Amino acid sequence: PIHYVFVTRRRRPRTRRSSRVATFQLHMKLTAARTRSDLRRAAVKLSNLLLKFFCVWVWVTPLFLASQPHVDKSRFTCFDEVRVNHSANIPGHNSSKRNLKLVIEVSHGLGNRLRAYSTAKALAQQSDRELILVWAKDVHLQAAFHDLFFDDEITWQDHSFLDCAKQSPEYVVYDYLTDPKDWRERKPVDDTIEKHIYVRTAYSVKGVTAYQLTDMSSALRSLKPQAIVQNFMSRMEEQLWKQMKLKVPNLVGVHLRMQADLGKDVPGVFELSKTDPRHASARMQAVAETRRMCHYTHFAKVLRARALKSNVLDEVFFVSSDCSEARFGLESEFPGRIFAPQLAEHEGCVGPSVRSTQCVQLALGEMMLLSKTSAFVYSVESSFSEVVVKLGRFETPSVSGCTSK
Secondary structure: OOOOOOOOOOOOOOOHHHHHHHHHHHHHHHHHHHHHHHHHHHHHHHHHHHHHHHHHHHHHHHHHHHHOOOOOHHHOOHHHHHHHHOOOOOOOOOOOOOOOEEEEEEOOOHHHHHHHHHHHHHHHHHOOOEEEEEEOOEOOEOOOHHHHEOOOOOOEEOOOOHHHHHHOOOEEEEEOOOOOOOOOOOOOEOOOOOOEEEEEEOOOOOEOOOOOHHHHHHHHHOOOEOHHHHHHHHHHHHHHHHHHOOOHHHOEEEEEOOOOOHHHHOOOHHHOOOOOOOOOOHHHHHHHHHHHHHOHHHHHHHHHHHHHHHOOOOOOEEEEEOOHHHHHHHHHHOOOOEEOOOOHHHHHOOHHHHHOHHHHHHHHHHHHHHOOOOEEEEOOOOHHHHHHHHHOOOOOOOEEOOOOO
């Protein structure tokens, strides 16, 4: 007979270490089970919460929409849509009988914008149109319109709706920034057309209908500077009295636009895309180059010639300039006869901050004070100087301080 022998391996006795491992493994299994259970409960709670939110949204949304004023979209124009979104501005102050609008989107620096606004307002009045001002902040000027002027009598917006106007059959668009040209070649605005007109520009607005220079002056003088600008002006006048015991009408105004480095004049302009109409275009750089003709040494010659002609050798000059070199240069040429406002806030107007809100407010204050001087010596190719000439009521004709070469 065959005998089968079964050999069994003797079970190894469990040690303390293996017991701990088994206990840990059991603990991990239980923990994983509890975690899965907690996740399931959290998912159920979240789904219930989302369901409740959805139900509330479905119930509340119709009530909210029903409470809003009804707007007939079929009668929308571009500006009507903007007005609904920005209802804080008060329309109707300059409404016209023709019920046609002239929208002026101003661009670039303070002088450019005020010049464009004044000419557009003059054209709107003569052509019987309602004027709408679009004043958007950009790299050239970082101050909103209400940072500079009271806006209770002006209808204005803080962002462009040029694209909307281009797509609307109710608007005719003149975009002088996309295709900048000399004013002699610039197509005039046909204000006789029975449509709304949208103009984007940094230059004077010329229309088919003529207007007078006095209309531009009236438009500029009707602007009311904000309280902070008036405060800056008062402090500058106090500084003048303390230093020289004189008042602004006793001085000759001088605006010296000498900064030919466009990168310093408008920080960030070279970083703009070339497709942006506000970038440093060739035309803009050419204008900046002309400022080399307005060096302070040229102004010094003009001021000396003026003194000899008028036989007043102790005239005091109110100097506003875009760089400290010009101010220091004139102070060395005319010791004790140069007043250049220097408030504490002026110290922050250097480098990247030169186009900030506060610096623009200071510049506006100087512009307003220059217009109150007895005579004015200006810089060519400067819209700032142009605005001062239009604002002022000078006793003698204004003259250029720049050389023609």
